[in-house]
Amino acid sequence: CYIVLMYKVIFCTLLSEKVTQMMEWASKRSVIRMNGDKFRRFVKAPPRNYSMVIMFTALQPQRQCGVCRQADEEFQVLANSWRYSSAFTNKVFFASVDFDEGSDVFQMLNMNSAPTFLHFPSKGKPRRSDTYELQVRGFAAEQLARWVADRTDVQIRVIRPPNYAGPLLLGFLLAVIGGLAYLRRHNLEFLFNKNVWAFSALCFVLIMTSGQMWNHIRGPPYAHKNPSTGQVSYIHGSSQAQFVAETHIVLLFNAAVTMGMVLLCEAATSDMDIGKRKIMCVAGIGLVMLFFSWLLSIFRAKYHGYPYSFLMS
């Protein structure tokens, strides 16, 4: 009986020590960084009355994990929302384990992908639903918050720090433009330069028609590297999706065709000598034909069953 009591006392002091330690860390940074030792002591070791939500990640640049960085940002947003909310208690802590600091933890949990979100409940073993389904739910902070609420009964209202950078930059830009215009108010000729306006309009149109807005909303990878063969493919095989590299190629091709058309007209109308004009003309039609047929062949590769091609298949 005495031994049991001692045991209890030791455990209780141990627990309170742990909790104060955790609170101290949490007050410093909302996501506690852990290595193997800390993980074993504060998460794996039994006396624990707090839940842990842990992100396993690989943030070192040499790991080249772009998703990890995005997921990390969202996780920080979530942890900060919790850390600075009025309902903050010591029931839940957020922590992260980086592969390069605690690879033994990855081995211990038999984990081979990052990022992964795990919840370690305050009592009992982690169950199936304590692993966050990243593939299904994505890593938006709101989704994570719902999952956390589901697992721990702690409701976190995600508050994103408003992004002032955009409006500030815009304001700054406008101010600079306005200032320049004011300084040069007696000589505003540059505003009437049609080439500048036409060129910027063309840039905008080309950006839009090459699907950059899709990239902006969907965030596809730049290109796909086949892990087994090491071959890099720049063109997505399906017509429903695209890589960033591919859109850049298309943008260039579109621009080349446009330039060809403009050259053709310039060749006919400009007042240069006839040799130069002929070169311009041939270059123009060459650009149009070459890049259009190339574009057509890319399109054909993506749109299966398309029967037509021109110059190149």
Place this chain on the structure above:
Amino acid sequence: MAEHHAASDGKHKASANAGGSVHGNSRPGAAGGGGGGGGGKGGLSGGLTQPAGWQSLLSFSILFLACLAGFSSRLFAVIRFESIIHEFDPWFNYRSTHHLTTNGFFEFLNWFDERAWYPLGRIVGGTVYPGLMVTAGLIHYVLNLLHITVHIRDVCVFLAPVFSGLTAISTFLLTRELWNQGAGLLAACFIAIVPGYISRSVAGSFDNEGIAIFALQFTYYLWVKSVKTGSVFWTIGCCLSYFYMVSAWGGYVFIINLIPLHVFVLLLMQRYSRRVYIAYSTFYIVGLILSMQIPFVGFQPIRTSEHMAAAGVFALLQAYAFLQYLKDRLTRQEFQTLFFLGVSLAAGVVFLTVIYLTYTGIYAKIHIPIIASVSEHQPTTWVSFFFDLHILVCTFPAGLWFCIKNINDERVFVALYAISAVYFAGVMVRLMLTLTPVVCMLSAVAFSSVFEHYMGDDTKREKPPAEDSSDEDDKRNSGNLYDKAGKVRKHVSEQEKAEEGLGPNVKSIVTMLMLMLLMMFAVHCTWVTSNAYSSPSVVLASYNHDGTRNILDDFREAYYWLRQNTDEHARVMSWWDYGYQIAGMANRTTLVDNNTWNNSHIALVGKAMSSNESAAYQIMRSLDVDYVLIIFGGVIGYSGDDINKFLWMVRIAEGEHPKDIRESDYFTPQGEFRVDKAGSPTLLNCLMYKMSYYRFGEMQLDFRTPPGFDRTRNAEIGNKDIKFKHLEEAFTSEHWLVRIYKVKNLDNREPLDHKLRSVVPKQKYTSKKVAGHILFCCFNQK
């Protein structure tokens, strides 16, 4: 007589240009249209007596052929299947048009449809854009008045192709105002066959967009005309056309933002003139009042943010005009310019905030599940741009370049049109439709400038240009005394060019290659129209190895079964995609339909579909459901069925009932959505799964696969022993595509669940649990 002449002339020309197939036929004629001006000019120097007559005959015949080509290339679906209304929304439009023609206009405006959104009902008259129905009804009325008895369905089916011809004409008019006649003819030919527009206007696709693009282009034409002339006559015409557009499509917001933007940019460019003032002031006031006459629009034009830009520009224009007036009286010009700067800055800030707000609004909408679930609200990949526009997407920036280089009032308009439309098309794939006309116009400008310089010989061109251009000038300026710097420069350049030519070889090669590109465009358009945009989706077709065709008419079979065999007031529950079709073809009451105005009601249906049978039965009882209709494609491998849409039902249901429905429950632990044995038990026992696969486990489709093999998802189903307690199968169509279940009435007496009350106490567990609890309490206290 004239028509006959024109047609034969065009045919002759087409054959001379070596046109081949039926649809390609018109295209070389059209390509010649680009040179139409050039060809006409060639004839002009040949000493024909009436050059203007030739030109107009040629233009007329080309336009006529463009309309004809546009009309006939939209008929694939009618020829392959029959004269039938397509898809989903057109069925609602057809039903309302039918209501309009049988009950009259006022009855239509006051129509409360109690057969939709049961038990809520829907006020149809106040929640539709009536332009489409009124147009079709009017045509039907006039035809009947002339004793040409046509069924209203045929009017509806052929309305969009007819209007595509009108669109071609109005595009011609607009492009002629912007550039010249040749470009106009090319633009008309482009818009007649371009897939981006055909996608919304094939025969049978009886939808708002089909007539709205005509209204859009015509309004823009009249606007450009009124800015050029400054006459109230053209402006009033523009307002009337705008009124028609408002009555036809919600996309009128594009007009009411683009025209103010045009005026604003003109002010910024110091191109203010009295013409602009008259045009915009009249347009804003009259257009505002007219647009408020549409019940669905009502007071929105003075309330909502997307109309505020127009009001702001109106105020700005008045202030500017007032300042201009003062400027004539006063001499302190410095003060005034400063004042102008302040005013324009303030207006610009207001304008930008409005744009910013709409931008964020659009952005937010993307993330709402019901909007995200509609595939038309997706952003656009470059492939769909290329698919819908082909060569035009690469060449129209060149046209934009030429327009901005030779800027004038109306070219400012087309540049703004292009830039804003291309932005919206990038954000949302369905707005490709508003981009298509401007792309056609600008590509026509690009091609026409090339053809203008490369068609015809140098020697013959030596003399005509001066004469020709003056002739053109005369023609253009006959009605008005309007002249712009850009045009003069163009003529100067034309004269320069005539001095030294590139030589006939280079020219003919360039012309040939360009014509080849245009032919490829025509072939592409025909292929796309035939393969991608001409399926009614109400009737499916499958092809055997030898090329023979099977028609799968399951949808209509099932809907007619409903119509014939169920009570007239029976209520049919289905996913919202099929609401309009059930109402239109089966004439039965539906719970939800494609007018997705009530998200919670849809979520309730989604919840019923994704719950287990007994929970679903409670929901269905509370909604008075008599029949449940689902689409199942597992037998024939039809991929657009309800199981493939099922996750959206779950998501939408989860949005409203997060406690009862969880998306993660429908996935395997690995996060996959599977229907076979490895699938999650929640999925395998939900109502949708059971209804889809009821008795399917007994069915062996061929000898290589086990019984119950789903061809759509290529999996053997996981739950083959499906029994229903509250439902019974009422009807399954020939290829199992549509399955209808009857919801049983309550039994006379609810049978008791014969579960014995368990009296064996589970003491082992409780004691352990309590003990553990106490232990932890101790820890906590310490």
